[in-house]
Amino acid sequence: MSGYATGPEAGELTFAALPPVRGGAFTRTWWGRAWLKALEDTALDGQQVKEGRRHARAGAVGAVSVRPGRITAVVQDRDGTAYRSDVLVRVLGDEEWDRLLDLAVDSAGHIAALLDHEMPPHLVEDAAAVGVDLLPGIGDLDPECGCEAWDHCPHTAALCHQFARILDEDPFVLLLVRGRGQRAVVDALQERSAARAGGGDAAGGPGDAGDGGGPRGVSAAEAYALRDILPPLPPVPVPAPGPGEPPSLDTETDPEPGVEPAALEFLAGDAAARAHRLLGELLAGRPAPAPAAGLTVGEDAVRLAAARPPSWVAGRLAARTGRSRAGLDAGARAWRWGGAAALAVLEESWTPGEEALDRAAARLAEAWEDGERPELSRSGAHWTAVGPGAQLRLGEDGRWWPYRRGAGGWEPVGPADRDPAAALTAATAADAERED
Numbered sequence: 001m002s003g004y005a006t007g008p009e010a011g012e013l014t015f016a017a018l019p020p021v022r023g024g025a026f027t028r029t030w031w032g033r034a035w036l037k038a039l040e041d042t043a044l045d046g047q048q049v050k051e052g053r054r055h056a057r058a059g060a061v062g063a064v065s066v067r068p069g070r071i072t073a074v075v076q077d078r079d080g081t082a083y084r085s086d087v088l089v090r091v092l093g094d095e096e097w098d099r100l101l102d103l104a105v106d107s108a109g110h111i112a113a114l115l116d117h118e119m120p121p122h123l124v125e126d127a128a129a130v131g132v133d134l135l136p137g138i139g140d141l142d143p144e145c146g147c148e149a150w151d152h153c154p155h156t157a158a159l160c161h162q163f164a165r166i167l168d169e170d171p172f173v174l175l176l177v178r179g180r181g182q183r184a185v186v187d188a189l190q191e192r193s194a195a196r197a198g199g200g201d202a203a204g205g206p207g208d209a210g211d212g213g214g215p216r217g218v219s220a221a222e223a224y225a226l227r228d229i230l231p232p233l234p235p236v237p238v239p240a241p242g243p244g245e246p247p248s249l250d251t252e253t254d255p256e257p258g259v260e261p262a263a264l265e266f267l268a269g270d271a272a273a274r275a276h277r278l279l280g281e282l283l284a285g286r287p288a289p290a291p292a293a294g295l296t297v298g299e300d301a302v303r304l305a306a307a308r309p310p311s312w313v314a315g316r317l318a319a320r321t322g323r324s325r326a327g328l329d330a331g332a333r334a335w336r337w338g339g340a341a342a343l344a345v346l347e348e349s350w351t352p353g354e355e356a357l358d359r360a361a362a363r364l365a366e367a368w369e370d371g372e373r374p375e376l377s378r379s380g381a382h383w384t385a386v387g388p389g390a391q392l393r394l395g396e397d398g399r400w401w402p403y404r405r406g407a408g409g410w411e412p413v414g415p416a417d418r419d420p421a422a423a424l425t426a427a428t429a430a431d432a433e434r435e436d
Contacts, residue, residue: 011181012067013173015166020059031124031135031171032164038136039160043152052157061162068179071163075155083146085155087163089136091179096132101185103127105192134174236283243269243276266313270304297321299340302328306335326408334412338401342412345395352381352394360394360420367421374424383420390427392420402427 027033043049055061055075062074062082069091074082092100103126124134133140143149143156152160166173172182180188246269249261295303301317305328309317318328334342357378364373375386381394389405399416400423414426 011176012065013176013181015064015066017059017062017064018162018165021057021165026053026056026161027164027168029168029171031174032167034135035164035167035174036161038138038141039152039157041138042136042141043157045151048152048154049157051154052152052159053161055154055158056161056165061158064159064162064166066163066166066173066177068176071159071177073159073162075158077147077155083155085146085153085159086144087156087159088142088144089140089177091177092132097180097188099130100127100132100134101188101192103130103132104189134178239276239280239283243272245269246272263313263316266309270307270309273307295340298323299343302331302335302343303339305329305332308332330408330411337412337415341395341397341399342401342416345393345401345416346412350381350396352396356394356398360400364420364424367419374428383424385424385428388428390424392424392427394420400424 027036040046040049055077060076062076065072069089071087071089073085075085076082100123104123127134141152141160143152145153145155147153147155149156163173172185175182175185246265249255249265255261298321301321301323305314305317314328315325317323318325321328323331331343331346334346338345360383364376367373374388374390376383376392377386383392383394385391391403391405391410393401393403395401395416399418400420401412401416402414402423403410404413404427405411414423417423417426
């Protein structure tokens, strides 16, 4: 979209011809759609509107000139004949502009949106409530065309469609066609805002600094004192004791093929439980755990299994991910100790650098008195205690995980620890408990 200002104080804007439109909606904003709705409601012949849309899609509309009360462009017919087309719109009177600007100044959101080239919907609604119509209504778009049609023709309809595309990019053009350009509107808003801040009007009075330097402002002490009139913050909400029951999907209507209501109920309950847990941790001031985003299908299946679902769900999760039930159970135990990182230590292997292993060996040597440190055999990132069924596994993040030998192989028995001696103590303690 390329527009350039012409005329005094940007009282006229000209927009270069736009490329053809290939499929899809003609406009994407609510104010653009409202403009086209006014065209459809005004034109007596809907076929002319459709023909105009085809003209606009084909790129038959030339540069569009916009000035207060009038939109102008040259539109080419299918046979190449060019027609000057105009659409006339009623401009707002000074009293209407005063009401509109006062409404905008009353809302910081309105001002921020307008200065950011947005057209706030509530401004349009509030303006309409006091009798100021920004968007055109029925009969507000008056056509004039060189083809001498007395109603909207394909040329003026094409111009209206092209103007809707322009409105998508710059809603201030709507204010220009209603009588005032962007600079005039912004200046008036700033003038009114300054007068409000100074407690008087822009022409002079209590709001003036007395030396022509602008509004007097508010002292720091006065601003600080205003804190006493602010309402107190609401109390921290108390979460419910539990997430509640998931919705029942048992209806008389058969589900679509491939949709399993019981599985959906389980997933809904899992999502509710996670949301309730996160809310409780946030309200308690504890750091929230990392979200379960970016997981593979296999990792997410293990995450679900870690929540101890019904047996039929666990069986489905194992079958769909190619795991045995024992393998899924082991993965779920690892997940409960440390999420995806713990699962990776259980199922994946890697070769740590010698420097990391040397540091771990030194830390182990410092943790016991001479002759008391258990003998360890090292195989890559796995250090196994000789004798007791205990093992350490080094993760790629530098933490150590305690493992013990179970009936189905090595299984995690606790969270990770930066101290390999503490992790080995946890592993041997777990092994001793298992023997007891």
